[in-house]
Amino acid sequence: MGINPDLVGRIYPAGQSYQVGREKIREFATAVKATSPAHFDVEAARKLGFNDVVAPPTFAIIIAQRADAQLIADPASGIDFSRVVHADQRFTHHRPIVAGDELLAELYVDQVREMGAGAMITTRAEITTASGDKIATTTSSLLVRAED
């Protein structure tokens, strides 16, 4: 089974907001082996002009994958998560994510295409603050491998 082509153009509204925590930034930075003091130390972050510790460049994947989870859980999508392979990823930052941010992610299905016996779906998460300021745009393509 592939992916329902009627999904293109669908928008999944933002669910519960994501509260960016200082310890979560430290935990994520440790997990990707990032060493910049700006991820860990508030004073170091302030010296670079941030109000609090700053997130690593790929931190927004946490928020983007939560938004993607809505799509994968949607029975209309026909996506079998156990056959999903991450094909590509992009982050465009409109302003850095820092501890204390409260973020929302609206998910757009931009493309569905057949790839041999499988299919590829491209989604975009528009991440904003609760008051609508643009923070980041993430784009992901997931390849759903065909069943043998």
Next chain:
Amino acid sequence: MIEFESLEKGQIIGSHTVQVNRADLVRYAGASGDFNPIHWNERFAKEVELPSVIAHGMFTMGSVIELVSTWVGNPAAVIDYQTRFTKPVVVEDPEGSNPTDHEGTTISVEGKVGALDAEARTARIDLAVSANDSKVLLKCQAVVQL
């Protein structure tokens, strides 16, 4: 501090290696919320026709950017970052090894200046990323605001 004027297209900015073992993948799973068992359960990974447990693509992407963050001195200077995932990074669990301090798989990254935009004062850094003698990321590019 990197001066935009000092950069030239093609210039190598440096290289870096990241070691990844099974414990690192469990840590990344917890930190990111991505608990897909192909990243921590060998039996399951093999059942879905993978050679063994593989690293999260996002672990690889997230860890190799350290080269750029350190070079520029401010991780938030990375305003755009993209890649394609071409080959999985297999992370083995050798007989008799200590899973928490085993050296694991080595991911190597080298960065060079791929493009410069004088008006925007940005540099595109192109990253060549390999593991287990294969290129694992393709078109891995970070745009840095200077």
